[in-house]
Amino acid sequence: xxxxxxxxxxxxxxxxxxxxxxxxxxxxxxxxxxxxxxxxxxxxxxxxxxxxxxxxxxxxxxxxxxxxxxxxxxxxxxxxxxxxxxxxxxxxxxxxxxxxxxxxxxxxxxxxxxxxxxxxxxxxxxxxxxxxxxxxxxxxxxxxxxxxxxxxxxxxxxxxxxxxxxxxxxxxxxxxxxxxxxxxxxxxxxxxxxxxx
Amino acid sequence: xxxxxxxxxxxxxxxxxxxxxxxxxxxxxxxxxxxxxxxxxxxxxxxxxxxxxxxxxxxxxxxxxxxxxxxxxxxxxxxxxxxxxxxxxxxxxxxxx
Amino acid sequence: xxxxxxxxxxxxxxxxxxxxxxxxxxxxxxxxxxxxxxxxxxxxxxxxxxxxxxxxxxxxxxxxxxxxxxxxxxxxxxxxxxxxxxxxxxxxxxxxxxxxxxxxxxxxxxxxxxxxxxxxxxxxxxxxxxxxxxxxxxxxxxxxxxxxxxxxxxxxxxxxxxxxxxxxxxxxxxxxxxxxxxxxxxxxxxxxxxxxxxxxxxxxxxxxxxxxxxxxxxxxxxxxxxxxxxxxxxxxxxxxxxxxxxxxxxxxxxxxxxxxxxxxxxxxxxxxxxxxxxxxxxxxxxxxxxxxxxxxxxxxxxxxxxxxxxxxxxxxxxxxxxxxxxxxxxxxxxxxxxxxxxxxxxxxxxxxxxxxxxxxxxxxxxxxxxxxxxxxxxx
Amino acid sequence: xxxxxxxxxxxxxxxxxxxxxxxxxxxxxxxxxxxxxxxxxxxxxxxxxxxxxxxxxxxxxxxxxxxxxxxxxxxxxxxxxxxxxxxxxxxxxxxxxxxxxxxxxxxxxxxxxxxxxxxxxxxxxxxxxxxxxxxxxxxxxxxxxxxxxxxxxxxxxxxxxxxxxxxxxxxxxxxxxxxxxxxxxxxxxxxxxxxxxxxxxxxxxxxxxxxxxxxxxxxxxxxxxxxxxxxxxxxxxxxxxxxxxxxxxxxxxxxxxxxxxxxxxxxxxxxxxxxxxxxx
Numbered sequence: 001x002x003x004x005x006x007x008x009x010x011x012x013x014x015x016x017x018x019x020x021x022x023x024x025x026x027x028x029x030x031x032x033x034x035x036x037x038x039x040x041x042x043x044x045x046x047x048x049x050x051x052x053x054x055x056x057x058x059x060x061x062x063x064x065x066x067x068x069x070x071x072x073x074x075x076x077x078x079x080x081x082x083x084x085x086x087x088x089x090x091x092x093x094x095x096x097x098x099x100x101x102x103x104x105x106x107x108x109x110x111x112x113x114x115x116x117x118x119x120x121x122x123x124x125x126x127x128x129x130x131x132x133x134x135x136x137x138x139x140x141x142x143x144x145x146x147x148x149x150x151x152x153x154x155x156x157x158x159x160x161x162x163x164x165x166x167x168x169x170x171x172x173x174x175x176x177x178x179x180x181x182x183x184x185x186x187x188x189x190x191x192x193x194x195x196x197x
Numbered sequence: 198x199x200x201x202x203x204x205x206x207x208x209x210x211x212x213x214x215x216x217x218x219x220x221x222x223x224x225x226x227x228x229x230x231x232x233x234x235x236x237x238x239x240x241x242x243x244x245x246x247x248x249x250x251x252x253x254x255x256x257x258x259x260x261x262x263x264x265x266x267x268x269x270x271x272x273x274x275x276x277x278x279x280x281x282x283x284x285x286x287x288x289x290x291x292x293x294x
Numbered sequence: 295x296x297x298x299x300x301x302x303x304x305x306x307x308x309x310x311x312x313x314x315x316x317x318x319x320x321x322x323x324x325x326x327x328x329x330x331x332x333x334x335x336x337x338x339x340x341x342x343x344x345x346x347x348x349x350x351x352x353x354x355x356x357x358x359x360x361x362x363x364x365x366x367x368x369x370x371x372x373x374x375x376x377x378x379x380x381x382x383x384x385x386x387x388x389x390x391x392x393x394x395x396x397x398x399x400x401x402x403x404x405x406x407x408x409x410x411x412x413x414x415x416x417x418x419x420x421x422x423x424x425x426x427x428x429x430x431x432x433x434x435x436x437x438x439x440x441x442x443x444x445x446x447x448x449x450x451x452x453x454x455x456x457x458x459x460x461x462x463x464x465x466x467x468x469x470x471x472x473x474x475x476x477x478x479x480x481x482x483x484x485x486x487x488x489x490x491x492x493x494x495x496x497x498x499x500x501x502x503x504x505x506x507x508x509x510x511x512x513x514x515x516x517x518x519x520x521x522x523x524x525x526x527x528x529x530x531x532x533x534x535x536x537x538x539x540x541x542x543x544x545x546x547x548x549x550x551x552x553x554x555x556x557x558x559x560x561x562x563x564x565x566x567x568x569x570x571x572x573x574x575x576x577x578x579x580x581x582x583x584x585x586x587x588x589x590x591x592x593x594x595x596x597x598x599x600x601x602x603x604x605x606x607x608x609x610x611x612x613x614x615x616x617x618x619x620x621x622x623x624x625x626x627x628x629x630x631x632x633x634x635x636x637x638x639x640x641x642x643x644x645x646x647x648x649x650x651x652x653x654x655x656x657x658x659x660x661x662x663x664x665x666x667x668x669x670x671x672x673x
Numbered sequence: 674x675x676x677x678x679x680x681x682x683x684x685x686x687x688x689x690x691x692x693x694x695x696x697x698x699x700x701x702x703x704x705x706x707x708x709x710x711x712x713x714x715x716x717x718x719x720x721x722x723x724x725x726x727x728x729x730x731x732x733x734x735x736x737x738x739x740x741x742x743x744x745x746x747x748x749x750x751x752x753x754x755x756x757x758x759x760x761x762x763x764x765x766x767x768x769x770x771x772x773x774x775x776x777x778x779x780x781x782x783x784x785x786x787x788x789x790x791x792x793x794x795x796x797x798x799x800x801x802x803x804x805x806x807x808x809x810x811x812x813x814x815x816x817x818x819x820x821x822x823x824x825x826x827x828x829x830x831x832x833x834x835x836x837x838x839x840x841x842x843x844x845x846x847x848x849x850x851x852x853x854x855x856x857x858x859x860x861x862x863x864x865x866x867x868x869x870x871x872x873x874x875x876x877x878x879x880x881x882x883x884x885x886x887x888x889x890x891x892x893x894x895x896x897x898x899x900x901x902x903x904x905x906x907x908x909x910x911x912x913x914x915x916x917x918x919x920x921x922x923x924x925x926x927x928x929x930x931x932x933x934x935x936x937x938x939x940x941x942x943x944x945x946x947x948x949x950x951x952x953x
Contacts, residue, residue, distance in 0.1 A: 025473060030304040033477030042304070044476035045414075066662050067587035069474045233692050237699030242894040272678045273711075273855040274897075276703025277693045278686065282681050322761055343946035348760045348939060353786040357753040360746065360783075364726075364757025367744065369763070372757070390747050426900060517742045517758060518765050520721050524737060526745035535690070536745075 009146050010071035013136075014056040015080025015101070020133035025057030027137060027155045028147065032061050035151035041069035056085065059171025061146050076144050079105060079134055080118070095189070097143055101132065106161060109176040114143065116178050122171065131171040143184070149176060150156050224285040225267040233236050233279035239273035240280060302479045307445040307471040308333035308647035310343060311401055313480055314449025315373050316452035319488055320399070321347035324361035324373035326354050326380060329404040329413040330469045355380035359387035366391075369516030371453060371548055375401035378411055378420050381427065389428030390527040392550070395413040395512065397491055399452045403467045404580075404659060406631075415658030416469040416578055421635035424464040425609040431547065433554045435459070435561055436609040438466045438579040442476035448606065451563075459557055460511050466561035466608065467581060468631065470660055494521055504546075505532040510553035550605075554610055563606035564615040568594065574599030574673045575623045576617065577640055579605040582629050582661050589666035590662045600670050611639045616631070620647040625673040629653035629661050649673070674715055675751045681710035687740045695734050699893025701878030705799050706735050708858035708876075709768070715863055716766075724758055724767045726751045728775040731880075735770050748871045749780025750841070752787045752796065759792050763936040766795075766866060773800040774812040775821035777833050781813070787869050788842035792935045795865045795872045798835055801880035810882030833921075836875040840928045845870025847928040851877040851900035854924060861926070870932055877922055 011028070013021040021023055022044045029042035044057040056069040067109065076097045079085035081104045089109045090099055102115035122132040134156070141152045153172060160168045236255035241247075248265045252258040257280070259265070265282070268283070272282045305313070311334055315323075325335040333598040335351065336488060342349040348365070352358040355376050362372035376384060381402045391398055402424065406417030411414040411554065420427075435455050439445050452463040494501045494513040496541055503523040504512050515521030528536040529543050537543060554561065565583075568574060568590055576586040583604040590600045603619045605612060620626060622639075628637035644650050653669050655661050686692070696702045696743045713723060723741040727733040729748035736743030742765075746754045755769045776798045787794065803821055804810040811821040813833045820827060846868040848861040858876055861924050865872035879885060879896035880915065890896055907925035910918055 026304070029477075033304050037302075038475055040304070040475075043470065043473065067584045069470065069476075069581070069584060070660065070662075072662065072664070088578070150404050182448070183361055232802050235693055235698035237893050239699055239893055240898065243897070269675065271853075273707060274704055274852075275678070275707075276696065276698075276700050278678060278703070278707060279693070281677065281682075283677070284680070322757065340946070343939070343943040346943060350756070350760060352753065352756070353782050356750060357756070357783055357786070360750040360753025361760070363746075364744075364754035364759075366757070367754075368758045368761035372761075386747055387750060387753075471798040476690035515727035517724055518721055519761055521740050522720060522740060524745065525741045527735075527747055528745065533689070638839065 007064075008066065009061040009075050009144070010073060010080070011059045011061075011076040011140070011144060011146075012056055012071050012074050012088060013058070013078045013080075013140070014084035015078075016083070017053040019080050020058045020130065021055050021080060023159070024133045024137040024140075024187065025059050028141065028152065028157055029059050030159070031141070031147045031155035032059070033150040035154055036148055038063060039066050041066045042071050054087075056084065056088070070131065075165070076140065080132070080136065081105060082107065087124040091155075097184075099136070099140055099143060110188075114173050114179075114182055115186070116175075118175070121174060121178070126167070126171055126174065128167070131167070134168050134171035135175035135178070138172040138177075139173075139179035140173065141172075142176045142179040143182065217220040223267060224263060226262060226285050227265060227271065227281050228281040228283070230256050230279040233277045235277055237276065237286050239274050239276070243270050243274060245270065300403065302477055304475050305442055306333060306473055306475050306478050307439065307467060308403065308473070309337055309441050310442045310445035310478060311375070311449045311465070311467070312337040314446040315399070315453070315490075316341060316345060316347075316444070317480070317483060317486055318450040318452050318453035319370065319490070320371045320373045320453060321345065322362060322365035322370045323347070323374065324350045324358040324372070325353050325374050325376065326352055326358050328355075328377045328380045330405065330472050331377045331380075331401065333373045333472070334401060334403075340390075349585050355383035356387060359384040359391075359400070361393050363387060363394075363396045366396045366398050367517050369519070371397070371457070373399040373401065375403065377403050377405045377413070378407045379409070381420055381423065381547050385423075385427040385429075388434075389430065389432060391462040392428065392432040392434060393527045393529075394525050395514070395550075396462070397453075397514075398462050399449070399456055399465060400462060401465045401467060403451075403469065403472045405469065406656060412658045414469065416581065416660045417658070418466070418468055418582070418631040418635070419658065420466065421608060421630075421632060423562060424466055431551065433459075433550045434464065434609060435554070435607070436466060437563070437606055437641040438463045438608050439471050440580050440583045440604065442474060443478050444606075445471065446478060446480060450486060450488070454487070455561060456559070457489050457491045458511070459553055460491065460514060461529070462555065466580065468580050472536055474581075492525055498522070502532040503534045504530060506549050506553060509556055510549045556613070560609065561607055562612040562615060564612050565604040565606065567602040567604065569601035569603060569619065569622070571599050572619075573599045574625050574627070574670060575601045575603060575619050575622055576627045576629060576666065576670070577603045577605065577619065577636070578629050579608060579636065580631075582631060585663045586629060586662050586666055588663035589670060592663060593670045594668050596671065598671060605636065608636065609642070613643050616640060616643050617647075620644050620650075625649040625651060627651045627653055627666065627669055627673060629655075629666055629669075631655050631661060676711040676714045677708065679903040681707065682713055683847060684714065685710045685740055687738055690738050692738075692815075694738055696731060697882045699879070699881060700731070701801065701876070701880075702731055702735060702799060704852045704855050705797065705858060705878065706738070708855055709770075709797065709862055712862035712866060715859075716866055718766055721934045722764065724755070724765050724768055725770065726755045726758070726767065727770040728772070728780060729806075730775050732770050732772040732775065732799045735797070741888050749775050749778070750783065751775070751782060752783040752794070755794055756787065756790070757881040759794055760936065760939070763793070768795045768797065768866065771796065771798050772805075772812075773798065773802065773814040773835065774804045777813045777838065785838070785842040788839050788844040788873070790935050791843065791845055791932050792873045794870055795862070795868075795869070795874070797862060797865075798873065798875045799878045800835055800875055801878040801884060803880045803884035804834070804872045805880045809887060815884075819884070822887075834856055836927050837874065837876070839873040843932070844928065845930055845932050846872035846926070847875075848873070848926045849877065849922070850877045850924050851897075851904055852879060853897045853923055854904060857864040858925060864926070868929070869934055917939070
């Protein structure tokens with residue numbers, strides 16, 4: 001008896017504690033799960049320190065119930081600093097997307113990379129460095145093709161403190177705009193050659 | 198009532214000497230449940246009038262019931278609920294036994 | 295409650311336990327902060343007062359366990375939640391709840407041990423402690439969750455079993471389930487089957503607080519409702535008073551165990567996955583069962599007829615569900631995030647029927663589908 | 674009001690229990706039990722609305738004999754059970770009976786936190802300076818130098834003063850008596866049970882069998898006589914220096930203060946929670 005193995009889309013948001021990556025992953029999962037009605041699992045790991053330690057959050061998306069809740073072969077990796085980029089890029093699928101914050105990641109492990117200066121945009125254009133996660137969320141939402149943009153916005157607005165809706169919406173859309181400039185077809189074919197996998 | 202106003206059992210509030218007539222003096226009966234009594238001796242030791250004596254098993258025995266002033270020290274200090282002090286009811290008729 | 299339950303939500307396992315408890319009628323929680331279980335206390339601190347319930351943070355887990363027993367005796371469904379070290383402290387009063395037959399639910403989000411161990415890493419270190427942690431022979435029911443949806447439904451089930459059998463129910467979770475967020479559609483209150491303890495149906499003078507009914511479970515009076523009686527952790531007679539008569543001691547011991555054995559059909563819960571034609575099988579529980587399910591699918595792609603028996607009830611050990619798998623398969627793999635706490639139960643039941651292989655991981659990492667796949671292909 | 678033994682015996686003792694009770698001849702536990710019943714009698718409480726909880730030890734056996742809702746809990750944990758009962762049903766009058774080891778050794782943490790938490794509970798601690806039931810081991814209130822089966826050569830630790838511990842921990846009402854002052858015990862228990870808040874009554878009691886015997890203190894009569902002579906009222910004690918108070922037992926009310934009651938404060942929490950709507 002052979003059944004096709006269930007199709008999953010696996011993402012990891014990584015960086016340092018305090019960058020709001022878990023928050024971003026939760027919003028993404030909520031958009032996909034609650035508003036788009038897909039199956040979703042969101043997990044995370046972090047050190048005991050609330051600020052500065054290594055942080056990663058994962059989202060697994062499927063049309064069928066999800067068994068193993070953690071990501072194994074990433075379809076998308078968001079790396080918000082160099083350490084995370086170096087530590088996790090090997091977990092990417094051959095045709096997975098590596099999205100890095102080019103304001104904090106300077107050495108790219110591969111040429112198949114999407115580099116957007118999330119932190120610089122947040123700091124210089126939006127006036128709050130803390131919003132980098134929301135800019136990244138917007139970009140990743142669009143690049144992954146896994147979530148309806150409107151759902152992402154609804155999920156975000158349901159989670160943010162009252163009064164900060166407009167600011168967060170602007171940050172999200174700024175990220176989406178930046179991602180819209182990326183031509184995925186123009187990326188090199190794979191992060192890793194097949195024999196390296 | 199506070200601790201300061203707490204009456205000491207050796208100084209009863211209404212000593213019998215305050216009563217003018219002997220026949221108006223209150224009398225008390227002390228009943229013991231010997232099955233419950235463990236012969237600890239507290240009732241005998243602290244009776245202000247030494248009314249309670251020990252019998253041959255060490256259990257309490259009242260030798261002079263009329264001497265009891267009804268302070269109830271024995272009743273409240275009996276750890277075994279084995280003592281009842283009650284006011285003796287006056288005889289209604291001469292032939293009442 | 296409808297507000298809490300109506301819509302599809304993204305919840306962590308710990309949050310789903312909270313919703314399950316509230317839906318089951320839990321109105322009292324006493325606990326002490328501990329990773330990775332604290333979210334349960336935090337959420338209940340916010341939600342219980344809204345539904346007229348009570349939350350209290352006690353001075354330690356010993357006190358937490360005592361407080362939920364007190365609340366349950368006063369007629370309120372009660373729960374606590376903890377992790378390994380706190381669960382150790384609860385064992386004393388947990389035994390009291392077993393002896394005095396006080397319904398209550400204890401959630402243990404397991405971590406690695408011994409001692410303070412690994413607070414934020416996944417492990418399944420407390421399986422045997424959940425069964426045998428408190429001293430003496432005692433009845434107890436232990437359930438294990440593997441999904442956020444389980445966290446809701448098995449919390450309800452835990453309360454139901456606890457009320458039905460007047461026994462503490464331990465709900466074992468692990469860090470992965472506790473902190474994974476999944477979407478769940480919580481059922482309406484009306485759809486749920488909620489069971490409550492049987493109250494006495496005789497006048498107080500006739501009430502025998504520890505005389506079992508046909509199932510061996512005594513009716514339970516609430517403190518203050520006129521059925522004055524004595525509750526003790528000493529071995530007691532039907533009236534609840536300590537006894538040293540051998541026939542009464544025996545009656546007490548046997549009834550405590552028999553009420554559980556008579557309830558086996560209702561208590562034993564497992565899930566079968568692709569076992570129909572399986573020649574090799576995994577027996578797993580908790581989050582490991584999810585890795586196992588993935589591994590089964592993947593090795594079947596490679597032509598290996600594998601299946602999974604997921605244990606939901608860990609204790610009493612579901613022997614009647616495990617035995618057919620052992621008879622059917624040539625080999626069974628028992629993966630656990632401990633050194634082999636359920637595999638010893640499987641081996642005990644196995645009696646040479648098939649090959650039982652352990653797969654243990656105690657390095658603070660979860661068991662991945664890949665490593666199970668590698669074991670399965672070699673069976 | 675004088676409460677005759679007849680009345681409490683008839684009303685409150687469990688008629689199906691075997692008397693005499695389990696305690697040794699002359700044990701103060703029986704005196705405290707009678708005092709507790711006189712207090713409850715005067716408070717005119719229905720037996721159904723009284724919950725009596727105890728821990729383990731000689732004092733732990735008390736609830737067995739009394740016709741209330743009775744809980745014989747685990748060692749040192751009676752206050753935790755009582756906390757759950759009281760929070761679940763604040764209408765119940767919950768009295769907790771403990772011994773010195775029960776309340777201040779194994780249950781010491783629960784004791785100070787119960788005092789701090791200020792639920793409307795009454796804690797009666799019978800302090801006989803020893804573990805009686807287990808055979809005379811030293812307790813947190815065994816005096817320095819005293820002998821016990823585990824301080825064979827004299828005790829080397831300092832003793833707790835239970836009532837003062839309760840005052841410091843924040844109990845709303847704290848009082849002390851001795852078993853010699855039996856009428857005072859019931860008055861203090863009555864006051865404690867009327868008090869809104871966590872109320873502690875410490876009763877200095879005699880364990881002549883385990884403690885008295887090993888420390889040449891004589892029998893129950895001698896020990897009670899000594900309590901009589903050592904006792905000094907709070908107001909008289911206030912006029913004495915610490916040196917003059919050495920070896921004395923201060924009896925009476927040591928603290929009586931009005932503090933917010935946990936159950937009442939929690940009602941306000943429920944109110945605030947329902948007003949603030951759903952949290953995410």
